[in-house]
Amino acid sequence: MPVTLRYPFTELEAPPEYRGLPHIDPKLCIGCGACVNACPPDAILRIDDYDRGTRKIVLDIGRCIRCARCEEVCPTGAIRLTNLFEAASPDRRDHIEVVELRLVRCKVCGNYTDFTERQVKKALQILPKEILEEEALEEKVFICRNCRRKGTVDATINATKEVVL
């Protein structure tokens, strides 16, 4: 039984189990960066721009080794390995996929925080409804780390003062 195929003169489809080119679904990506941490060859980068208030998740399939660790760790199933395998292109830029997301702007100081709006939305979604206090959330969630820390410290100091007085 011969095993030689007429590829590339005929179409070739990889089996369903095949780990092919990765692809990020921009609608699902929340920009948490779990894939960035898991990726062995640094094929995915997370680039934050605090002036413009954006986070870019940049995927370079030229560096990708198709290990599918990103697919395993993605909390929303946004990044998937397709079963496509033909990556050849005359332009290197064709290998790069960018997802741009908005960062949360701090309600207190007005600087951009280091998490995205979608991350907050996702976190709110998966938190059990019983422990949510809508009003308290509005105040606490959209604040950057520094302001939140400052707020906690101020509150503690005030509380101590009250106790002392």
Added chain:
Amino acid sequence: MKYLEELKAKFGERIEEIKQLAHNQWLITVDKDILHEVVVYFLKHPEWKETQLSTMVGTDERPLRGKFSVTYWLSVNGNSDDVYIGIKAYLPADDPRFKSVTPLHKGANWYEREVQDLLGIIPEGHPDPRKLVLPDDWPSCVYPLRKDFHYSDSPQGEKYYPYREPPQGTTVHPIGPYHVALDEPAHFRLYVKGEEIIDCDYRGFYSHRGIEKISESRLTYDQICFIAERICGICGFTHSTAYCQAVEAAGEIEVPERALYIRTIMLELERLHSHLLWIGVACHLTGFDTGFMHAWRLREHVMWLCERLTGNRKTYGINLVGGVRRDFLDYRKEMIEDVLKKLKSEFGKLVDDLTSTKTFIKRCEGVGVLPYKLAHEWSVDGPLGRGSGRDFDVRRDHPYAAYGDLDFKVPVYKEGDVLARALVRIEETWESIWIIEQALDQLPGGDILAEYKEIPPYREAIGTTEAPRGENVHYVMTGPGNTVYRYRARAATYNNLPAVPDMLRGYTIADAPLIIASIDPCYSCTERVQIVDIESGKVRILKEEEFNKLSIKASRRV
């Protein structure tokens, strides 16, 4: 272990510490002046016939205790105990020297040259202290595996390599660096008189990729599995298994039984396709191209099967520390059975054709003989060792994965020629098919991946597997914060290749490619260590350069 008492009696107080690392691994710390004596004592122990120098690790432990260390790892094979012994000595940071073992045991030659290259630890009395691993233009006194060397540095030096002077009355006949037998680089300088090979010099390590340094510098435990798999293009899965076993031993992680069986099946499938590949190459080199085509045709079915089972033809990527990532579902189990059935009938036919082809037999018989004594001296392993009468096999002597539960034979031939190696591989292929059948039958249920929390830092352990080419040994010293402090991978060819000059001597140039190929050399396996190749970032569009820079920056952050 009873032998330790003997050792204590012989060397007394100069043995500083004896420690058990894992159920079959012992670490003996000795004074650096008697290091070579203890190593040779074990290597020539009368009760351990097939003791073998498995690997040697030099470590820059200056950040930990202000000293360098070297550890010789010996595996006790054959019908003796299931034991690995590490013999360790600490060397002072300002003058790291130790007495070379090479004059007493040839097999230590490359290991000692490697620590000299990469760590600047000098083996005193080494008969051939030339450069081994580093490129010709690497400056002297820069040691990449020291902890104060950053992995992305790339110093420039002058190009120089001292080849051996040809013996009197001979001509130099270079083979390589391109395409020596297999499509990988290595340079053999044959010194010939007419057609006859008088002597041979070797220069390799052209496909040096810096895997050890990069693993120690910027990867986490789970990420190393994938780079370990890429050490070799043929037998990558055994490398990642060996690495995982080393970490699992160091971190005392218990792997679920089903994962062990899945690993076993994948390891044997890998051996199947590797041996079929080798049989094909051997046919090709003896001018029997029909055999080559048939062997590779059969191999393709195994490759397709692996693609269905794991998601890729070759780099399976299913190993993680603690188990495997993909389960065998029932429909995939049936696929394995189908392929094995096909293979059994067709491989039988191929072997019949092969052994009844006179040209093949004539080219292989009595060629490239490696006698038992030399095989022992060079510490060769795998089918090369078994073809020369060394009766050992990691799967049998130090059972790992699920091999302890399975039944198989270890073929051994005494002739030591190319034909013996071919026959060993053919028989091993049959055994592999038999092992997969058993493992499939006995495949237990349950989890496939064990979770682990934190691995305590500065623990040492080794993991070994029987790759298609011989013993793979991976040494791991765990480090703080989910990283490895020292990682050392030793592929089978690392022990086998130094013996090639002895096999070539006295044969003709026409036989040289076949003899070299008969050890099934895997150069990229052998040459893994050291510096990351940042050359690839030089040419290309700005976009990519930026990207590389960013990723280097990103990894420094990690």
